[in-house]
Amino acid sequence: DAKTTQPNSMESNEEEPVHLPCNHSTISGTDYIHWYRQLPSQGPEYVIHGLTSNVNNRMASLAIAEDRKSSTLILHRATLRDAAVYYCILRVRQGGSEKLVFGKGTKLTVNP
Amino acid sequence: KAGVTQTPRYLIKTRGQQVTLSCSPISGHRSVSWYQQTPGQGLQFLFEYFSETQRNKGNFPGRFSGRQFSNSRSEMNVSTLELGDSALYLCASNPRQGVFSDTQYFGPGTRLTVL
Numbered sequence: 001d002a003k004t005t006q007p008n009s010m011e012s013n014e015e016e017p018v019h020l021p022c023n024h025s026t027i028s029g030t031d032y033i034h035w036y037r038q039l040p041s042q043g044p045e046y047v048i049h050g051l052t053s054n055v056n057n058r059m060a061s062l063a064i065a066e067d068r069k070s071s072t073l074i075l076h077r078a079t080l081r082d083a084a085v086y087y088c089i090l091r092v093r094q095g096g097s098e099k100l101v102f103g104k105g106t107k108l109t110v111n112p
Numbered sequence: 113k114a115g116v117t118q119t120p121r122y123l124i125k126t127r128g129q130q131v132t133l134s135c136s137p138i139s140g141h142r143s144v145s146w147y148q149q150t151p152g153q154g155l156q157f158l159f160e161y162f163s164e165t166q167r168n169k170g171n172f173p174g175r176f177s178g179r180q181f182s183n184s185r186s187e188m189n190v191s192t193l194e195l196g197d198s199a200l201y202l203c204a205s206n207p208r209q210g211v212f213s214d215t216q217y218f219g220p221g222t223r224l225t226v227l
Binding site: 032034036041042043044045046049087089091097098099100102103104105 | 154155169170202211212216217218219
């Protein structure tokens with residue numbers, strides 16, 4: 001069964017880059033990698049997603065390993081507002097349906 | 113545009129009762145998905161509705177059911193509540209069919225406590 005593994009917590013200083021890793025060694029060729037984050041007392045918020053190539057948007061970058069068994073979410077300059085729990089999620093195609101595999105999340109603390 | 117709204121925000125029920133939660137998607141969004149979030153299990157996918165039909169389903173017992181109306185609003189029902197059903201129930205909407213086929217816009221959730 002597909003699985004994602006993330007560190008429980010990470011810490012960063014404001015204005016420094018943050019690299020949040022996710023291991024998904026059982027990923028298959030059609031599985032998408034999604035990242036969402038959840039601020040306290042809010043629903044999750046979309047960050048970025050990708051399939052094979054690295055992706056960039058205004059919020060973050062997603063670096064996907066060549067073998068796709070791991071990926072890294074990169075926040076280029078952390079701010080205090082980036083303090084949240086970050087979830088790595090696989091969208092898995094199984095037959096005619098889709099399944100989501102959620103990581104346990106990494107709690108990011110940003111120090112001023 | 114107004115975001116995804118969920119009602120009620122907080123709910124307390126006792127074991128054996130049933131509960132109905134409501135979700136109004138962003139205007140124009142036709143897909144609504146439901147999720148359960150607990151400290152122990154984390155986030156788990158319940159089901160997805162699109163055009164009033166359930167399209168995808170997670171691994172939850174039949175006590176968890178849902179429906180979607182013609183205006184895309186959705187309700188989730190849990191019957192015969194158990195203590196382990198205490199959780200934050202989140203719904204999310206997106207314009208297209210398919211779980212996570214597009215950016216999911218989440219509501220703030222309904223916090224259900226079962227006593």
